[in-house]
Amino acid sequence: MSGPAPHTPRGPRGSRDPEYAVVIPTLGRPSLGACLRALAAAVDAGGPPPRRIVLVDDRPPYDSTPLAVDIPDRFQALVRSIPGCAGGPAAARNTGWEAAPEPWIVFLDDDVLPGPRWATDLAADLAAAGPATAGIQARITVPLPQDRPPTDWERNTAGLATSQWITADMAYRRSALEALGGFDERFPRAFREDADLALRALDAGWNLAIGSRRTTHPVRPAGRWVSVRTQAGNADDVLMNRLHGRGWWARAGAPRGRLPRHLAVTAAGAGALALTAARRPRAAAVSAALWLAGTAEFAAARILPGPRTRDEITTMALTSAVIPPVAAWHWTRGLLRHRRERPREPGPPPPNGTGHADRKRMDGPVR
Template identity: 35%
Template sequence: MTPLISVIIPTYHRPELLRKCLDALAMQTLSPEQFEILVVDDGDQPQTALAVRKAMQETGLAIRYLAQPERRGPAAARNRGWRVAIGALIAFTDDDCVPDPNWLSAGLAGFNGGSSVLTGQLTMPLPENPTAHERTTALLEKAEFMTANLFCRRSVLEEVGGFDEAFDSPWREDRELQFKLLRIGVPITPWPTALIVHPMRPAPWYASLRDERKSRYDALLYRKHPDLFRQRIPTYSTLVRRHYLTVSAAMVSVMAALAGQGTMVSAGVTCWLLLTIMLVVDQLSGQRLSWKAMGHALVVGIATPFLAVYWRLYGAVKYRALYL
């Protein structure tokens, strides 16, 4: 029997999480004969291949394992998956997600109602004492378009060419697909009955600093779709201005010190210090205070403006976009 739906899961070095996702798919109320699963391993990792084989043996699911010869990012992995899929309907999720038992049945009902693209509901339960990074990550629940819970007709993906593989890290590749769909007039239907839980994964205290590099892809998305970017992507303009002002104050202080201008040094340091304290306070908001938490917040508060400005300028230069 030809499957109706093909589920595409990109993965990278997370076999334990992937197995939880596959186990959840084994619990689907939709008959197993009606769907297939394609796992695209962007890390070509033996442990991931083993996890897939065990899942096939223990659940009886129809799973195909595809190893990428080199790491190219989730956009390329998803493209490879849907292009070799059998189903006329494509469902996307991620290896760290846990689909509800009715997820595929709900998606199929949406297609039967005439939709071409469906975006399901994502929930991200927060821990009791969330960090600033966790609170920011949980905003994904409110995203209007996400590949962690997305259904598309294969014909629509073929029409727009799938994902843009220039987005070779997990950031903005989903919104770029959304913008291409909007440009050709494909309706995107919210479908809250298609539910996926995205557990909050433990992250190191410096995770927000590491994630600043993702912002370079904002410049690429802006260059490709400037009008839709301005309409639909939050700019956080106040925070961005604070970052630029913080970096500028630090630079003024250094240059004034080299020029022997004591008054300018004092003014620059005072401005930098006040802005940095604001960032540190933001980092500590809602957390239990401890020396470790305060130390981490201090490092993040000092480093964030410099990294944020660097990666925004890097993206603007690399992608030749006037996005500052």
């Protein structure tokens, strides 16, 4: 493991800056280099450097090629790459923070860009944290095109700017991670594992805060069927229901989505096929009309706010027909897989019992 930074910077009053490590799970995407360069620029601008940077290489075990990334010169002695288990971001983050002894762990995604004042503002965020503050979230910006309306995928990504406790840039106190058992590795995707940890922290009496540092989350390139692949998250929502009850949506500030409509549209389509097989043409026609109306409404809701290019309209028309049955499939799969899961007992409270389980946000100044 890499040693500490060559020097320990001190704040304007001579106090020691908070010590932190940066943990970045990665699949080796080219964006990792840009993330490290932005982080180095923020440190060069005057902020305290991390004590270490842990890159968790979460590629499959059969991919034995070295992690290809250009590490900035100032981070050469700080960066350590360790193998993950290809178990998803929750498992990778656990691997990362367990390898870093610093009192604060800052989790970054490998496709974000810390802002120019990131290191300075992070130090202020951590210094201002009380003993019962488990985590401090950055303020996320998602740049959208200025010359046209955003696509469906761009609008989905833009939702990160208003999401709570996302680990695109989230600092957690190491003692809180230890007390809470880290991320729940039953969440295999970059979806809901962050909300689960945050709700467990709040249930145990810890505080969560919104800091002043800013990070940009660009919209990454995605293929035509990306919105279909993301429907796998419906299985994770089932697990959240089992662990936190149906009220977790409001507590986590998460939108409910269209699952009930997807189930209804899927039932109408399946009914049309079954009734056709049963030689009941009139009833089959009614079910088919309901399916068509539901699919058309879904497509229109996605097309109208967008750029309405030929490619976008084609993508929305195709995926709007496919998403409802795929969402229903993953929801059903989640019901079967997680049918025996039960809520866990709350973790130990913060020091001196000073937390407030109902306090979700402590907004700092906007910079």
